[in-house]
Amino acid sequence: MISKDILNKAIYKIKQQKQHAEQIADKNLQKALLNTEFLNIYQLEKTALIENAKCEVYNQKKLYNIKDIETKRKQILQKLNIDEKSLLPNYKCNICKDTGYLQGKMCTCLKAIINEELYKQSGLNHKLNSFENMNCSIFENSKKIKNLYDTMKKWCNCPSSAYLNIVLTGKTGVGKTFLMECMANELIKNGNIVFWTSAFNLNQLLLKYHTTFDDNKTNYISNLLEAEYLFVDDLGCEPTLKNVTVEGIYNVLAERVENNKKTIISTNLNLKEIQDKYGERIFSRLLNKSNSLCINIENKDLRLIKKS
Numbered sequence: 097m098i099s100k101d102i103l104n105k106a107i108y109k110i111k112q113q114k115q116h117a118e119q120i121a122d123k124n125l126q127k128a129l130l131n132t133e134f135l136n137i138y139q140l141e142k143t144a145l146i147e148n149a150k151c152e153v154y155n156q157k158k159l160y161n162i163k164d165i166e167t168k169r170k171q172i173l174q175k176l177n178i179d180e181k182s183l184l185p186n187y188k189c190n191i192c193k194d195t196g197y198l199q200g201k202m203c204t205c206l207k208a209i210i211n212e213e214l215y216k217q218s219g220l221n222h223k224l225n226s227f228e229n230m231n232c233s234i235f236e237n238s239k240k241i242k243n244l245y246d247t248m249k250k251w252c253n254c255p256s257s258a259y260l261n262i263v264l265t266g267k268t269g270v271g272k273t274f275l276m277e278c279m280a281n282e283l284i285k286n287g288n289i290v291f292w293t294s295a296f297n298l299n300q301l302l303l304k305y306h307t308t309f310d311d312n313k314t315n316y317i318s319n320l321l322e323a324e325y326l327f328v329d330d331l332g333c334e335p336t337l338k339n340v341t342v343e344g345i346y347n348v349l350a351e352r353v354e355n356n357k358k359t360i361i362s363t364n365l366n367l368k369e370i371q372d373k374y375g376e377r378i379f380s381r382l383l384n385k386s387n388s389l390c391i392n393i394e395n396k397d398l399r400l401i402k403k404s
């Protein structure tokens with residue numbers, strides 16, 4: 097489960113939404129019922145539905161013609177200049193009717209609210225970049241860049257991809273974060289729960305988890321484990337804390353792979369440096385060819401076309 101505070105906030109928000117829609121509809125209905133003609137047909141329709149249902153149970157001919165009553169009701173409303181729809185709750189989500197769940201599964205609208213809450217914790221304070229805003233043609237190596245962006249967009253739209261980990265390596269300024277933001281944006285649009293964190297913040301969460309000794313300690317790492325897609329920006333910039341950093345990152349990665357959840361990492365470190373800093377276990381997990389895709393972006397890839 098995603099961390100309790102975030103889930104509770106999101107559920108509270110969606111409940112408010114539902115309540116609001118229902119209150120407005122009820123207010124409109126009460127107002128309409130002040131008209132005697134409408135009140136009569138409204139009550140008749142209620143009675144008719146109950147009586148007809150009884151007839152159905154006893155296999156008898158139905159007493160009321162519901163269609164006729166409905167038509168009459170519509171005519172009255174029209175005469176009163178009342179929009180029929182205004183008497184029904186105008187839910188923000190027509191799929192789950194603002195309950196947040198559909199057949200026991202989270203509806204995309206609830207996931208969207210969770211993403212909003214998770215985003216507040218991401219440390220990002222701007223609108224995420226998107227694939228649509230990326231103009232590859234400005235780069236000298238535009239073919240390679242376009243290929244990279246196309247491949248990543250495809251991956252975002254292929255939940256069954258065998259690649260569970262994407263590792264983007266390259267020096268500062270080659271646009272790793274920009275690309276990751278496009279990916280996060282695309283995945284959110286597709287209705288996934290996405291958690292974005294800097295490696296520095298990830299380390300802090302692992303430290304809090306490690307040094308807390310009550311039942312709530314899992315709250316610190318539940319978003320890291322449970323988000324459908326986890327983005328870790330700038331791996332390697334965090335200080336290595338003994339018994340915390342390497343072990344924690346390994347456990348997060350291992351549990352996510354175990355549960356078929358996807359992780360996208362950017363790092364300035366090269367492969368040798370990753371191995372030196374994090375050791376063999378993390379190295380081989382991140383660069384396991386069967387489920388990890390490692391892409392190196394070079395500075396020269398991003399040389400801009402000179403204006404003539």
Ligand SMILES: [Zn+2]
Nearest residue numbers: 189192203205
């Ligand atoms: Zn919904």
